[in-house]
Amino acid sequence: MASVAEMPKNIEITAENLQEELHRLQAQRESLQRELAAVVAHLSSIQTALKALQDLMRTSAAEAAPAPVEVSERTDGQPGPVDQAVLAEARDRPTAAPQRSDLEEKQEPKPSTPRAGASPAPAKGQAKYGKLTEQIEKYFAGTGGRVIRARDVAAALGRDTDAGSINAVRSTLDRLVGTSRIQRAGRGLYRANP
Known part of the structure; x- marks a missing residue:
């Protein structure tokens, strides 16, 4: 067994060790808090950029989506029923930004009112x-x-x-x-x- 005289010395050494551990843990906590603050700031900037890109993609998709097209089997120049397949295709189109060739191929211009007696081009x-x-x-x-x-x-x-x-x-x-x-x-x- 340890003598009574050695006991205060052991307590003093233990207290010093605990004090050093306390300082090390406090420094580690401060370092982790700085790192957490940097991660939170980075996360916030990524979320802001992602939201802006998603809004841009939605805007591009809305502009690229063709207007409903009137398809007519009639020869009197009057519009016929809406082609449901064209509407379904526009509805099922992926949300990713469309390729330029797809836009040129599928985008429909707004219909204009034809002049009387003229066949619509x-x-x-x-x-x-x-x-x-x-x-x-x-x-x-x-x-x-x-x-x-x-x-x-x-x-x-x-x-x-x-x-x-x-x-x-x-x-x-x-x-x-x-x-x-x-x-x-x-x-x-x-x-x-x-």
Whole structure:
């Protein structure tokens, strides 16, 4: 056992050790508080930047979304029923910023009031929209009833450069199936009507 004379010395050493530990812990706490303040400031700036980018993406998507398009089967110049497939495509479009070629292809100008007696000229976007449909129908007319993948149709039309172009071809194929102009032969597979 330790003698009574050594006990105060041990208590003094222990107190010094605890005092040093206290100073070390206080310094560590101050360091951690500074680090936490820096992380909170960085987090705040990241959140602000992210919110600004999300607002910008929403604004870009809203500007890029085409206005509802009137599609008419009538020949008297009066507007027909709204094409539900076009509205569904606009609704299902991803929220990511669209590619420039997609914007040029799908954005519809605001309709203007035609002059009396004048036949309305197709808008630039409508001409491209109709052009893709016509290209696909023409392509399927020459396939002889073979089953074709959507990606192969996109490649044949030169529209396989990016995912947006391929998806535009797929959407058009689905519309053509919906209007019974071509047949779906399986998942992602299509063929001309017999």
